[in-house]
Amino acid sequence: MLCHGSYHSALVLKSALDEFFLLSGLCANHAKSNIFISGVLVAVSQQLINLFGYPVGSLPIRYLGIPIISSKLNLRDCSPLMDKVSSRLSSWLNRWLSFAGHLQLIISVLTSIQVFWASHLYLPKRILKSIEQKFQSFLWNGVEVNNKGSKISWSDIFVPKKEGGLGINDLSLWNKALMIRHIWILVYGTSNLWTSWIKAYLLKGTNLWEVKAPHTCSWNMRKLLLLRPFARPLIQHIIGNGLKTSLWFDNWHPDGPIRSKWSSPVIYDFGLSINDNVNAIVLDDNWRWVAAMSIDLAEIRSRMPSYNPNSTLDDRIPWLPSSNGIYSVASAMESLRTPHTLFSWYKIVWFPQNIPRMGFILWLAIKGRLSTWIVFNAMTLKLLLRVSFVTLKPRLMLTFSLSVFIAKPYGHNF
Numbered sequence: 485m486l487c488h489g490s491y492h493s494a495l496v497l498k499s500a501l502d503e504f505f506l507l508s509g510l511c512a513n514h515a516k517s518n519i520f521i522s523g524v525l526v527a528v529s530q531q532l533i534n535l536f537g538y539p540v541g542s543l544p545i546r547y548l549g550i551p552i553i554s555s556k557l558n559l560r561d562c563s564p565l566m567d568k569v570s571s572r573l574s575s576w577l578n579r580w581l582s583f584a585g586h587l588q589l590i591i592s593v594l595t596s597i598q599v600f601w602a603s604h605l606y607l608p609k610r611i612l613k614s615i616e617q618k619f620q621s622f623l624w625n626g627v628e629v630n631n632k633g634s635k636i637s638w639s640d641i642f643v644p645k646k647e648g649g650l651g652i653n654d655l656s657l658w659n660k661a662l663m664i665r666h667i668w669i670l671v672y673g674t675s676n677l678w679t680s681w682i683k684a685y686l687l688k689g690t691n692l693w694e695v696k697a698p699h700t701c702s703w704n705m706r707k708l709l710l711l712r713p714f715a716r717p718l719i720q721h722i723i724g725n726g727l728k729t730s731l732w733f734d735n736w737h738p739d740g741p742i743r744s745k746w747s748s749p750v751i752y753d754f755g756l757s758i759n760d761n762v763n764a765i766v767l768d769d770n771w772r773w774v775a776a777m778s779i780d781l782a783e784i785r786s787r788m789p790s791y792n793p794n795s796t797l798d799d800r801i802p803w804l805p806s807s808n809g810i811y812s813v814a815s816a817m818e819s820l821r822t823p824h825t826l827f828s829w830y831k832i833v834w835f836p837q838n839i840p841r842m843g844f845i846l847w848l849a850i851k852g853r854l855s856t857w858i859v860f861n862a863m864t865l866k867l868l869l870r871v872s873f874v875t876l877k878p879r880l881m882l883t884f885s886l887s888v889f890i891a892k893p894y895g896h897n898f
Contacts, residue, residue: 514537566614607659672811689744719801719804724798724799762793771788
């Protein structure tokens with residue numbers, strides 16, 4: 485709530501809060517409330533503090549732990565996130581956990597800590613890199629900060645298990661996938677306060693795909709607009725009545741957005757406005773184009789969608805990577821990342837009934853990074869792998885054999 489920096493204006497606001505309390509029985513929590521004062525005399529400032537009784541807050545303001553800030557996030561702004569990861573790491577009895585236990589905690593607990601932040605803010609690479617270093621140190625050493633002892637490159641771990649990795653999400657790609665959801669919401673037409681504000685004050689009637697970030701735009705919004713080239717091919721428009729789809733900028737044509745492939749003169753050749761929707765070329769549920777006056781026009785007309793528009797239906801906007809047409813973080817991640825070679829052995833290592841510790845040790849052995857066992861049992865591993873592919877029960881035999889060979893060098897019962 486905002487008011488003028490005077491005692492009289494603040495008194496009106498305080499009276500309104502008191503009246504609301506008498507009517508509803510609800511009052512502001514003093515432990516979670518702050519007062520922010522700027523541009524007033526020290527004496528007036530003290531009067532306002534005594535009137536409300538709230539502690540004086542400092543910028544940036546935080547909402548649900550996230551800083552409300554228009555500039556680029558720095559390390560200090562993200563310190564609550566970093567502290568939360570560190571406190572969770574220090575709370576575990578790390579020395580009693582195996583590599584597989586560390587991996588499970590990273591996937592199920594540590595990775596989820598920054599989901600809320602990554603869903604609303606474009607996190608700087610420096611912050612994400614620092615968090616990943618904590619993950620790496622915890623995975624291999626069981627402590628928060630220790631860069632020694634990494635057995636496999638972290639970039640090789642950030643891939644799915646079927647491609648030879650451990651299935652840990654790349655935090656940078658994950659942040660992008662979560663932020664692309666906001667673009668999907670704007671295109672899909674979800675009605676809420678945020679989309680209404682963006683359309684009124686940022687887009688101002690301009691198409692989302694073409695709008696340029698104004699100088700008053702926040703750093704977070706600038707970064708969001710930079711993700712448009714990644715999101716645009718993933719969002720398709722299926723034409724119904726054509727009223728909600730831009731003729732030139734949206735992805736409805738089989739060749740992609742017309743404005744992206746063909747130059748501006750094409751728009752003038754058609755004799756249409758740059759703000760026209762697809763319904764401008766629809767007549768009686770059929771495509772209606774002007775006569776081809778150039779090679780570009782003829783090419784556009786010859787490659788129209790195979791279906792006809794339907795004036796009784798609204799345009800549909802499916803999310804292409806998902807089978808049900810609805811955005812999901814997993815499908816966005818899969819579209820953003822670079823696929824790697826599939827390995828045939830991953831089902832032997834990560835089958836549903838495996839023992840996680842055994843699976844991790846076998847994964848290290850196949851990668852050639854099981855230092856105390858690699859030289860002594862290199863020939864044995866090759867033999868076991870060959871036999872496993874022709875045995876009726878390869879998983880049970882392979883797991884049992886490796887538990888015998890690997891347990892001896894480490895001196896533990898796995």
